[in-house]
Amino acid sequence: MLHWDVVSATAAIGALTRSGRHRDAVALFSRILGDGVVPNEFTFGTILHSASALRDLRVGAQLHACVAKLGLCSNVFVGSSLVDHYAKMGAVREAQGALQDTHEPNVVSYTALIAGFLKNGMSGDAARLFRCMPERNVISWNAMIGGSSKAGLNEEAVNLFLEMCREGVRPNESTFPCLLTSVANAGALGVGRSIHASAIxxxxxxxxxxxxSLVSFYARCGSLDDSVLAFQKIKKKNVVSWNALICGYAQNGRGEEALDAFRKMKATGLKPDRVTLLGLLFGCNHAGLVDEGYSLFRTAEMEQPGVLRPEHYACVVDLFSRAKRFDDAKQFLENLPFEPGIGFWKSLIGGCQIHWNRELAESVAKRIHALDPKDTSSYILLSNVYSAAGSWEDVSMVRREIKEKGLKRITGCSWIEVQNQVHVFFNGDCRHPQSDDIYMMLESCLNSEEDEHCLV
Incomplete structure (x- = not known):
């Protein structure tokens, strides 16, 4: 085209953007500027999308300068696009500046900045901005619920959902996946059932x-029958559907069922991906299906090498180690196409703990300490190996070394759901408001058990 006007130029840039040709879109934008065409708010909204897709903050800054030169910073459409671009790039300060420059920013502008805050771990700032928004719609509520879920603020995500419903905002299909992830993380089966009812x-x-999301939620909460039922109700199952089912079986120690689901998946013509393989290997690990798991890995290695990631190789090491096939595990490690990281050696030492292989555990622990002297978990695993072998002096030595080096153990926890409320407990925890009653009941149970032994 010899003569551009702003409408034709914007349409051409939009066509390039929609087809994923973002560099060409930026090049065309530069060309029309050189031809003397003055971009409008729609041109900038389109080209800023390409700048975000290219992950190029420099291009975004240049476009922002052009916007300022043309006096369009206060335009709500352009301002929202700038906020969105900077937020996606992690440039939160610049995003805030773009929002302040916008005349009467709308819900889109605010939601873009909230998403930027959440993406950069600034949940407090996101919550404050969310509360002072002049208007909130389902997208802004979803942004807060999803951000809270990703940040591990599971209770906050559920509370936001309840508040959203109380305010009369109707949830949509995007609301429930993040919400179900939160309740699955908390293991709150009862709360999840209520959310399932809300979705209906x-x-x-x-x-x-x-x-x-329902398939995954029920499986992670140990309710496999409900997980299978949710899977059966999905009309158009995709790879993610099958992966949720396979990983659900695997997480619950049902390796044979995971393999059976995999065979059915292949019969539908769907191609497995890296998540499928990881779920299958995990299931074989915990069901003791060593040959089946290794066969799956070898098949993927020959037919789909592109799906293999370090975590798949680590699963094979764990597979051999758990089955006491340490020679196979060591040979597999020697033939890796890359240098094994700490996770691989932890898999090996984990098998040593199960089978009391003290000599190999000590050798592997030295490797781990050389890679990361501050890794506490390797010390704990080695201590457990010594403990299983009855080497109490060595246990004391390892624990003393942990203390002298100032290493901190990650405290394990357990939880239980009572009347739709999840209670979390740590070892020796006294922070629960009913801790006195809990310890009194525990002592009563222990005393009753001792009395029964005395009677026998």
């Missing part, structure tokens, strides 16, 4: 994303 109430029929 608000959505009626589910799309595949909500269906997949």
């Amino acid at each position: 109430k608000f959505l009626g029929k589910f799309d595949v994303f909500v269906g997949n």
